[in-house]
Amino acid sequence: MLKITDLRARVAGRDILKGVNLEVNAGEVHAIMGPNGSGKSTLAQVLAGREDYEITGGSVTFEGRDLLALRAEERARAGLFLGFQYPVEIPGVNNVYLLKAALNAKRKAAGESEVDAYEFLALIKQKMKFMHMSESFLTRGVNEGFSGGEKKRNEVLQMLVLEPKLAILDETDSGLDIDALKVVSNGVNSLRDPQRAVVLVTHYQRLLDYIEPDRVHVLSGGRILKSGDKSLAKELERRGYDWVAGAEVA
Amino acid sequence: MSSKSEEVVALLSQKYRHGFVTDIESDSLPPGLDEGVVTAISRKKNEPPFLLDWRLKAFRHWQTMREPTWAHVHYKPIDYQDISYYSAPRAPANAPKSLDEVDPKLLATYAKLGIPLHERARLAGVAVDAVFDSVSVATTFKEKLGKAGVIFCSFSDAVRDHPALIERYLGSVVPPGDNYFAALNSAVFSDGSFVYVPPGVRCPMELSTYFRINAAKTGQFERTLIIAAEGATVSYLEGCTAPMRDENQLHAAVVELVALDDARIKYSTVQNWYPGDENGLGGIYNFVTKRGECRGRNSKISWTQVETGSAITWKYPSCVLRGENSIGEFYSVAVANNYQQADTGTKMIHIGRNTKSTIVSKGISAGHAENTYRGLVKILPSAAGARNFTQCDSLLMGPLCAAHTFPYMEVKNPTATVEHEASTSKIGEDQLFYCLQRGISAEDAVNMIVSGFCKVVFKELPMEFAVEAQNLLSVSLEGAVG
Numbered sequence: 001m002l003k004i005t006d007l008r009a010r011v012a013g014r015d016i017l018k019g020v021n022l023e024v025n026a027g028e029v030h031a032i033m034g035p036n037g038s039g040k041s042t043l044a045q046v047l048a049g050r051e052d053y054e055i056t057g058g059s060v061t062f063e064g065r066d067l068l069a070l071r072a073e074e075r076a077r078a079g080l081f082l083g084f085q086y087p088v089e090i091p092g093v094n095n096v097y098l099l100k101a102a103l104n105a106k107r108k109a110a111g112e113s114e115v116d117a118y119e120f121l122a123l124i125k126q127k128m129k130f131m132h133m134s135e136s137f138l139t140r141g142v143n144e145g146f147s148g149g150e151k152k153r154n155e156v157l158q159m160l161v162l163e164p165k166l167a168i169l170d171e172t173d174s175g176l177d178i179d180a181l182k183v184v185s186n187g188v189n190s191l192r193d194p195q196r197a198v199v200l201v202t203h204y205q206r207l208l209d210y211i212e213p214d215r216v217h218v219l220s221g222g223r224i225l226k227s228g229d230k231s232l233a234k235e236l237e238r239r240g241y242d243w244v245a246g247a248e249v250a
Numbered sequence: 251m252s253s254k255s256e257e258v259v260a261l262l263s264q265k266y267r268h269g270f271v272t273d274i275e276s277d278s279l280p281p282g283l284d285e286g287v288v289t290a291i292s293r294k295k296n297e298p299p300f301l302l303d304w305r306l307k308a309f310r311h312w313q314t315m316r317e318p319t320w321a322h323v324h325y326k327p328i329d330y331q332d333i334s335y336y337s338a339p340r341a342p343a344n345a346p347k348s349l350d351e352v353d354p355k356l357l358a359t360y361a362k363l364g365i366p367l368h369e370r371a372r373l374a375g376v377a378v379d380a381v382f383d384s385v386s387v388a389t390t391f392k393e394k395l396g397k398a399g400v401i402f403c404s405f406s407d408a409v410r411d412h413p414a415l416i417e418r419y420l421g422s423v424v425p426p427g428d429n430y431f432a433a434l435n436s437a438v439f440s441d442g443s444f445v446y447v448p449p450g451v452r453c454p455m456e457l458s459t460y461f462r463i464n465a466a467k468t469g470q471f472e473r474t475l476i477i478a479a480e481g482a483t484v485s486y487l488e489g490c491t492a493p494m495r496d497e498n499q500l501h502a503a504v505v506e507l508v509a510l511d512d513a514r515i516k517y518s519t520v521q522n523w524y525p526g527d528e529n530g531l532g533g534i535y536n537f538v539t540k541r542g543e544c545r546g547r548n549s550k551i552s553w554t555q556v557e558t559g560s561a562i563t564w565k566y567p568s569c570v571l572r573g574e575n576s577i578g579e580f581y582s583v584a585v586a587n588n589y590q591q592a593d594t595g596t597k598m599i600h601i602g603r604n605t606k607s608t609i610v611s612k613g614i615s616a617g618h619a620e621n622t623y624r625g626l627v628k629i630l631p632s633a634a635g636a637r638n639f640t641q642c643d644s645l646l647m648g649p650l651c652a653a654h655t656f657p658y659m660e661v662k663n664p665t666a667t668v669e670h671e672a673s674t675s676k677i678g679e680d681q682l683f684y685c686l687q688r689g690i691s692a693e694d695a696v697n698m699i700v701s702g703f704c705k706v707v708f709k710e711l712p713m714e715f716a717v718e719a720q721n722l723l724s725v726s727l728e729g730a731v732g
């Protein structure tokens with residue numbers, strides 16, 4: 001589904017990604033771990049099409065298409081979803097309005113008609129229940145005044161409504177209380193199916209107890225230094241990143 | 251500058267849609283200004299002697315005054331002798347009695363502006379007093395209003411039919427010598443609207459006037475006077491547009507509102523004068539004095555404005571809160587794009603006890619524009635228990651524009667409370683990217699973000715105009731904001 005080959009990117013004159021290789025197949029869940037500042041979010045944003053990053057080399061294909069040739073909104077409509085590490089607030093724009101616009105943009109791109117308002121409301125209410133979110137979040141401004149954990153839940157809610165083929169979740173588990181972690185994990189697991197894939201960026205092995213990954217990678221200094229199965233996460237927790245990255249860790 | 255902000259800048263370079271000139275013979279005075287011109291205007295309009303005297307006094311005062319320079323705007327000196335002070339569509343032998351008799355070209359102009367008089371009047375129940383250049387040409391719904399006792403007519407008609415009201419209230423809120431542009435207006439004003447709502451009457455419909463500057467080199471000097479008597483309620487909307495021309499045009503209007511005991515006046519403006527092209531050529535100079543006086547107790551005056559046009563805007567709709575417990579409100583969205591300069595805000599003068607005022611100002615700047623909020627909250631010693639809340643937010647789109655905030659406060663009564671909040675934010679690349687990542691186009695995303703920013707102000711507009719304001723906003727920022 002996703003194939004990253006020798007991807008290099010820089011921002012503000014600094015090379016951040018220095019040759020990333022990664023292949024994610026449909027049906028798989030991958031976890032990316034790694035020290036602060038190693039380039040995890042950069043990788044996620046580059047994949048989602050943020051233009052502040054200059055691609056200096058390599059290639060990415062998504063379902064066989066050249067991902068880097070698509071604009072951010074085209075990538076989204078093609079089924080790529082990014083759960084942001086820091087979801088931004090958009091004051092005055094209803095949460096539900098944004099979601100509806102997003103869903104309709106995707107449907108339009110697929111040649112489908114706009115979603116019926118009643119159906120949409122029913123759908124979103126059901127998903128909100130699943131995410132243990134109160135309906136008051138429908139009409140509040142997008143992330144406006146949401147707590148850290150509420151923002152993360154809202155990201156997962158959006159993911160559930162948009163049903164992406166590939167979800168990249170950047171530290172969606174950070175800042176969640178224990179119950180919320182379960183709720184969010186349930187959300188992600190509910191989306192798991194043979195046609196979809198998930199990439200989890202996380203610092204905590206705990207998340208991987210709830211969402212079992214097929215592969216775990218360590219990104220350090222802009223490269224994937226080590227890959228393994230879920231036991232790698234456990235080992236990392238015990239031995240720290242020095243064990244993998246040695247002198248390369250900042 | 252990232253490529254995203256370039257895109258934002260490109261998106262902003264949307265063309266003005268109302269730039270066309272109606273080819274109608276007009277009856278105009280040649281350019282120039284002296285006592286003879288002032289007298290000629292008054293004669294053309296068959297005004298009573300008190301009004302001619304009033305104009306001449308204002309003119310003499312104006313001659314002693316200097317153009318103000320304190321506003322944060324820059325423009326070449328205006329040559330007041332190069333402006334024609336009167337231009338009227340040539341009246342057919344007998345004036346139109348119904349819309350069918352109105353020059354079809356004129357009606358087509360209104361249609362292009364998106365105000366089909368017939369539809370609007372009939373469907374929306376809006377009475378439109380359309381001012382074309384200087385003379386009011388069509389007034390609808392006069393009858394229905396008449397039944398309620400509401401007077402809604404052109405200023406000239408009011409001078410003819412209700413001279414006592416004019417003599418009593420004209421200049422009672424904005425005295426002729428108030429400021430340079432008000433004095434000029436008082437001398438040469440040509441027409442405008444007049445509203446009188448009698449005691450206890452709730453005006454049965456929204457009143458609306460569309461102004462439009464058509465003839466080249468004409469300054470437009472409207473005069474609007476709205477009086478809500480004891481316990482009366484009225485909502486008035488003014489919309490403005492002007493054709494595209496390379497030279498700048500001057501617009502110096504005066505609006506006076508008077509609210510007596512328990513009266514309410516809501517005055518909404520959607521202003522879309524030609525802003526000049528993307529290089530800053532042409533456009534309207536909008537120097538307007540708008541002031542309302544809450545003369546009676548428990549009265550309320552509320553200004554809502556959506557300003558998207560004009561090359562230069564100099565405008566401070568204000569409230570004089572004289573009556574006890576009276577309330578003044580100011581809700582504003584000011585958009586400045588390309589080379590537009592906006593210096594706008596409000597003044598709230600608290601005189602009576604327990605008077606309250608609320609100011610919410612949203613400034614949006616894009617391109618090379620300069621957007622300034624200038625507000626004064628003045629609490630006099632007599633205003634025990636007065637309260638003010640002010641909120642000013644600025645939104646910057648692209649790296650080349652600027653926003654300035656000048657809140658002035660003079661509090662002379664220790665029991666008063668004054669609160670001020672201000673913020674400046676960039677239209678977030680982050681917000682934009684967030685929307686894009688959800689599959690939403692750049693254009694839709696910008697509209698969404700900007701409307702969200704302006705929401706609290708749009709909420710204050712009469713329903714049928716809120717949509718229009720929103721459309722206008724997206725037109726003026728089209729491509730700008732995605």
Ligand SMILES: Nc1ncnc2c1ncn2[C@@H]1O[C@H](COP(=O)(O)OP(=O)(O)OP(=O)(O)O)[C@@H](O)[C@H]1O
Binds near residue numbers: 011012035039052
């Ligand atoms: N726009 C930017 N301008 C300058 N430096 C940037 C920018 N974006 C990222 N960087 C730098 O790139 C490096 C990688 O950042 P990134 O956010 O990808 O790290 P991360 O692995 O996600 O870290 P964390 O675990 O703390 O979230 C950091 O040193 C960061 O400061």
Ligand SMILES: [Mg+2]
Binds near residue numbers: 170
């Ligand atoms: Mg990160």
